[in-house]
Amino acid sequence: GDSVTQMEGPVTLSEEAFLTINCTYTATGYPSLFWYVQYPGEGLQLLLKATKADDKGSNKGFEATYRKETTSFHLEKGSVQVSDSAVYFCALTTPNSGYSTLTFGKGTMLLVSP
């Protein structure tokens, strides 16, 4: 079945550091890929998405590129802020699933210190 693997956390960074959170996937067919962010005590917010190979999703300074050859969708940000501290979930949907349901990774907690 479909699966998403994320790097284990927590990831601890100082403000203005460069961020990479790795995400790889296994899927039948051609998935759509998503990053969701969950701030403490809140629900999930869509951060960015990409629907086909080589697409780059971007939002709020975060970027991720859909790499079909490496089955990856790594999240990057050039300069993190304390306010970016949250849990980040990589997720996918595939046409083969029949319905638009999400397969999530386990989540990666990001902690940014001043």
Added chain:
Amino acid sequence: DTEVTQTPKHLVMGMTNKKSLKCEQHMGHRAMYWYKQKAKKPPELMFVYSYEKLSINESVPSRFSPECPNSSLLNLHLHALQPEDSALYLCASSQDAVAGNTIYFGEGSWLTVV
């Protein structure tokens, strides 16, 4: 800002109580979802409604009873819950339930069963 609104934000209920969680979306979406999220875990799908009809029930115990009165509203009726049902309950919606559509989440309802 999410356009999926959930009430109440917090709910404490006894094991013999009957309560309901409510969800509303104003994006014209025709698919709505209930997810359950335990601490430090990704969300788990409970139910999918497509065009106001229940399409997926992920083997959820009958003490959880979903209802979709119209295309904008989704309820989750709770009865005789157990302490292990304490979790964050997330409502979500998408344009329709076709695989690959972006799913948007609400802020969630924090449920504590005592």
